[in-house]
Amino acid sequence: MLEQEIIKRLITAALDAREKSYAPYSSFMVGAAVYTENGQIYSGCNVENSSYGAANCAERTAIYKAVSEGHRNIKAVAVVAGMKFEKTVYTSPCGICRQVIAEFGDDDTYIIMAVSPDEYKIVTLNELLPYSFDFNSYK
Ligand code: THU
Numbered sequence: 001m002l003e004q005e006i007i008k009r010l011i012t013a014a015l016d017a018r019e020k021s022y023a024p025y026s027s028f029m030v031g032a033a034v035y036t037e038n039g040q041i042y043s044g045c046n047v048e049n050s051s052y053g054a055a056n057c058a059e060r061t062a063i064y065k066a067v068s069e070g071h072r073n074i075k076a077v078a079v080v081a082g083m084k085f086e087k088t089v090y091t092s093p094c095g096i097c098r099q100v101i102a103e104f105g106d107d108d109t110y111i112i113m114a115v116s117p118d119e120y121k122i123v124t125l126n127e128l129l130p131y132s133f134d135f136n137s138y139k
Contacts, residue, residue: 002035002076002110002122010035010078011114017043017058018080018088024048030058030081030091034066037073042066059097063104074105078112078120088115098129 010033018031025048033043044061048054059077066074081091090113093101101109107126114120125132 002112006035006076007078007112007120007122008117009033010041010076010112011080011117011120013041013043014058014078014080014114015088015117017045017062019045021045021058022047023084025050025052025055027084028081029084030079032058032062032077032079034059034062034074034078035076036066036071037075038071040066040071042069042071057094057097059093060100063100067104072104074101074109076110076112077101077105078114080114082115090115090121092123092128098125099132101125102129102132102134 013033014031018029021029023029030046033041042062042065044058044065046058047056080088082088105125109125111123112120
């Protein structure tokens with residue numbers, strides 16, 4: 001299980017990252033933070049585009065930051081989201097992000113859906129993405 005202190009640090013990092021959200025089209029501001037195997041935290045926000053399909057979710061921004069710094073094993077992901085100027089709401093990662101978490105995590109990777117450092121729900125990736133596709137298993 002994750003220590004309380006780590007959970008709170010991840011949620012705080014996700015809340016800070018959410019402040020940087022670039023969401024002029026949806027106004028849905030999202031922040032995420034990932035906890036790597038060696039205990040580092042990387043955070044990110046959603047980054048939208050006038051060509052809507054080019055948007056990148058906060059979870060993937062955070063994961064790609066970790067991977068591009070050499071950290072490929074993800075133990076936990078925290079996500080906080082909500083409409084601009086409104087309270088945050090429990091939000092679970094989209095399908096594409098679940099697949100990306102599967103690439104760098106495992107069945108037991110924790111997904112922390114938070115509204116504040118004291119209010120959160122934790123599930124595992126296996127609960128969100130059972131029977132996930134893993135090309136490595138065919139090699
Ligand atoms: N979004 C995320 O960043 N993460 C999620 O888990 C759900 C959706 C973003 C994508 C887009 O910028 C906005 O939220 C509305 O879909």
